[in-house]
């Protein structure tokens with residue numbers, strides 16, 4: 001991986017870095033790519049940088065990075081102008097951090113008297129494919145009956161309050177949020193630095209409701225690479241929407257406002273579902289291999305569907321146990337619906353009784369949660385036998401605005417609607 005770092009871009013390394021990419025496309029000042037939807041990977045070849053700007057937000061169809069830090073915020077203002085200021089400041093910071101640069105005036109400002117704009121722990125580190133993805137929750141549009149920012153009429157109908165599913169044990173302190181930001185990177189320090197700096201910028205306008213760290217991606221979106229394994233030891237992401245699968249993305253992930261009857265600001269956006277799913281690891285570890293495979297519907301070693309020999313063999317749902325996970329969530333059991341899974345494992349220490357507080361921080365993107373995620377979750381919560389090993393402890397649904405164009409800011413189409 002290229003190790004172009006924040007300081008290096010402006011110091012001795014600047015000339016080299018510039019030369020390395022100059023042939024590939026136009027660069028704006030400071031080593032950032034010329035922005036806008038056209039500033040795609042095609043014109044920006046630093047392998048550690050995922051372009052922030054584009055027609056869709058990064059961090060959705062981006063090949064999944066190794067680490068995640070997701071944070072939910074509550075807004076503490078009812079002033080739309082304050083939200084616009086926040087989103088503009090966040091956009092500037094996100095644009096810089098995803099390019100491996102420091103926030104604002106940097107970590108070492110000229111004046112010793114003021115606190116640095118950047119908290120500094122990412123100094124010297126490359127961007128490691130950092131992406132930052134913003135979502136807007138139901139509470140943004142309406143809270144306790146109040147039209148908070150005069151945008152109630154812009155709430156997409158698909159941005160529902162998720163129903164209570166069988167077995168849910170949701171902790172209110174791990175659930176919901178007016179806003180969400182998903183940070184993904186190949187280095188945890190980079191993801192944590194990004195969230196910390198966004199939290200700092202939000203001071204006075206938005207407060208942290210909860211945040212979750214994740215490691216070991218549990219769903220690949222890169223079918224040609226080895227499929228990762230989740231904490232139950234099974235390959236996860238064999239059947240997922242691939243990052244390059246534009247047809248499936250168009251069909252199942254990106255909102256088409258005209259066709260979907262959605263407000264136009266969400267055109268090219270999507271919906272993000274997050275579920276913090278605690279996994280009863282110790283109980284699972286006492287379950288026989290045969291039973292584990294019956295519960296999932298795939299073999300543990302190769303990941304092949306039960307009754308087949310290869311991981312990528314076609315799934316025939318009728319050949320799988322009726323209450324197995326894969327049979328119940330497969331598109332053939334769900335009117336052809338797919339979702340894009342992008343979750344991470346977590347281990348938040350242990351619970352004081354010697355049990356690991358571990359699980360899957362499930363993240364999925366879909367075009368309409370009412371027809372894609374909700375029926376699937378309802379079904380597995382009440383029918384799959386795997387549910388005995390799982391407890392959903394956190395939850396959220398957010399509308400994810402489209403990407404940020406040149407000179408634009410996050411959620412501009414909504415805030416200027």
Ligand code: HEM
Nearest residue numbers: 234235236237238239277296315326329330331360376377
């Ligand atoms: C801790 C909880 C979960 C575990 C351990 C788990 C595990 C797995 C495994 C091992 C696979 C097979 C490999 C693959 O095709 O990716 C799979 C597939 C899948 N899972 Fe899950 N999963 C969990 C939660 C969920 C939830 C909450 C949903 C959605 C409501 C979901 C939806 C799917 C879908 C859509 C597939 C692909 C099915 C196919 O197309 O064949 N999973 N999961």
